[in-house]
Amino acid sequence: MHILFAASEAVPFIKTGGLADVVGELPQYLVKSGNKVSVVLPKYKSINSELLEDSKLVKYFDVYMNNAKLYAGIIHLFKDGINYYFVDNESFFYRDQIYGYDDDDSRFGFFCLSIMEMISHLKLDVDVIHANDWQTGPLAMLYYERYHQYPYYENIKWVFTIHNPAYQGLFDKNVVSRIFGLDMNLYHNGTLRFKDAFSFLKVGIVYANKITTVSPTHAKELLEPEYAHGLENVIRLRSQDLVGILNGIDYKKYNPLTDSKIGVNYRNSYRKKLLNKKALQEQCHFKVDENIPLVAIVSRLTWQKGIDLIVPNIENLINKGIQLIVLGSGDKQYEDDLRYFANKFPQSVYAYIGFSDELAHQIYAGTDILLMPSLFEPCGISQMIALRYGTIPLVRETGGLSDTVIPYNEYTGEGNGFSFRNFDYKDLSIVLDYALKQYNNKDVWNLLFKNALKSNYSWNQSSKKYLELYKSL
Template sequence: MKLLFAASEAVPFVKSGGLADVIGSLPRALQEQGVEVRVILPKYEDIPEKFRSEMKLVKTFSVYVGWREQYCGLQELEVDGIHYYFIDNEFYFRRKGLYGYGDDAERFVFFSRAVCEALPHLGFDAEILHCHDWQTGLIPFILDAHYRHNPYYQPIRTVFTIHNLKYQGHFSRELLQDLLGVGDDYFTTDGLEFYGGGSCMKAALLYSDIITTVSKTYAEEIQSPTFGENLDGVLRMRSSDLYGIINGIDNDAYDPMSDPCIPVKFRNALGKKQMNKIKLQEELGLPVSAATPMIGIVSRLVQQKGLDLIEHVLEEILEEDVQLVVLGTGEWKYEQLFQDAAWRHPDKISTHITFQDELARKIYAASDMFLMPSQFEPCGLGQLIALRYRSVPIVRETGGLKDTVIPYNEYTGEGTGFGFANYNAHEMLFTIQRAIRYYREPEVWSRLISNISKLDYGWGQAAKQYKFLYDHLSIQKE
């Protein structure tokens, strides 16, 4: 089976969020399942020179963006056994950063059209084109509207993955019609029209053969008005083609037995984990105490992550015998919240308004608990890394957090963390207090760690589920 991933970012080239980690890891796991996977990306300026200098030109051709004929270079590079293709156009992609420009609609319409134009030139006849998030959401539509008359394209099937429904690629109707070169008949209520404008995400939901998202619970939630971001009706209409597959993590990249960033290597030995806590307390200037529970927060500091809940009860949390270590950037008010708290309680909270991968890993390794009280969470990466580093998650039961963290049951001894159902600050506070209480019961905590040690959230299981869907599409095609 031959599969082409189309995405707007991927590790190790460029990264703005979890999408890049998925595109960096999932193809290798799929290849272990016997799927031949290649990846196509924009050639951004931010791609390190060590990669740019090794890229080989495959083909140059023209791409029409509306009435404009634009240059496109198709380049290729193999890294760690995966073939990557890069769409080169300096006008669109030779600029700092990935997104946030006023012409993002034109940039990603160009990329989507260029992916379609590139398919016959890859030396690789993709059977399935797997697109990710709104930046590639127009590809299934463009294939249908402009290329299905060509016999080469007719057998190609499409899969679209929603990584976060909140980000949809909304642009004006007039702009998208101009860029796509299509008439009013495509911009109806049953088409790409969306509240007077147009939506790249909606195009993907309507024109892809199969839709996936990154957890089973999130697949259910987004079919409701609460989580559906005004697309719940379309998602209910496509519910028979909608699947939830939980993301994984790279077990080799996140391994406390070999992680070079953490001072004391460990697996399930809580004594060695406490040594990491002591080292981090010393480094951050917190009181050194192996007995004091440490709660880690590694997050974008935005409302989606449930930080308004923390804001309401932060002082009550800090009244407990506990230490908080916070790492992240985001909205100014939340950055100030944690910075002010650290100034008032230097013995209780250490705040770092930045993102450093090395410090993040030290926090995972040192913290006894990891707090994620999200409003919504399509999958979540933090709780999976926390479990890998034996930091017990405290989560709100939503999306992927509900699917990956089993609340501790004191009667049966089952569970891998602590959860609360309602988006309520004091319900979160009581759950934190419950976790702290059980931390002081060594038998309970050891049982929790033992339960966690049996988990495997590597990419293997997800890859098997994706392969099942690809096989299903191939059978349909035949």
């Protein structure tokens, strides 16, 4: 089976969020299962040129759009058993940022048109095209409205994954004819219309054979207005074709036994984990004391991530006797507030504004509790990484957090973390108090440590479910 992934980002080439991890890691596991896998991305300016040293231009052709003839180059790289294709057009992609421009409709419309043209120009024999998020939503629309009857396009099946429904690719309705060359009747009859605009995300949902999202719980949430951001009626119409498959993490990259970014490697030794805690406390200029709970947040600093529950209550949190580490960037007000509290309470609060992969690994290995109080979280990756390192997640019950964090049951000893339901500080505070009580019982905490390490959220599990889905089409 030949599976082609289409996406706007993928590690190791370009990343702004969890989409890049999925498109970077899932194909690797599908290749191990004996499948042919390709990935197509825009060739952005910010891709490290060293990663493309062995690539070459294999084709170029014209794309007709905006009443103009536009150059599209296809650059090919074979790496780790995967064929990577990069769509090259400097006027669209040689820019400092990858999103956020006034002409993003043209940029990603061009990307989609180039992918469709690439299939015939390279004579690709593709069985399934797996598109991801709004940037590639129009692909299945183009297939069924323009391309499906031509050679090299027959019998292609389509999977579309919604990673974040809040980003919908809403643009002026003239995109339908101006960019994609389609009859405006498709807009006027409602097929392509959403909020009196054209939505790249909606058309992906409408035209794909199967729609997936990144956790079983989030698949249920998408049927409700609270989580679907206005798309609930569209998604309900396709509910029989909606599947929730949990994202995974790369267990080779995140392995406390071999991780070169942490000071002391360990398999299941809690004492060795505490040595990483000691090093982290020293690095943050905290009092070094293994009995002081070390709590972390590794997150984008946005409202979605529940930072509203943390920043106004930091003094209440540290009065519980914890040390708090925050790693992330985002809204300027949150960043400024965290800097203020780190300066005011240097013995209790450490804020690293930005991102450091090395520090992130050290936090997962060295802290006791990871806080994820998200308002909504389609999947979440940090809690899976924390569990891999024996750090106990405390999460709000939403999306993938509900699917991966099993609340501790003091009567049965089952569970790998703690959770609260209502999005308010009172609930968070009550559950954190309960978690700290368990932390002070070393037998209980050692049990939780072992339970966390037994959790298995590798891509081995999830890739099998995706493969079953592809085969069912």
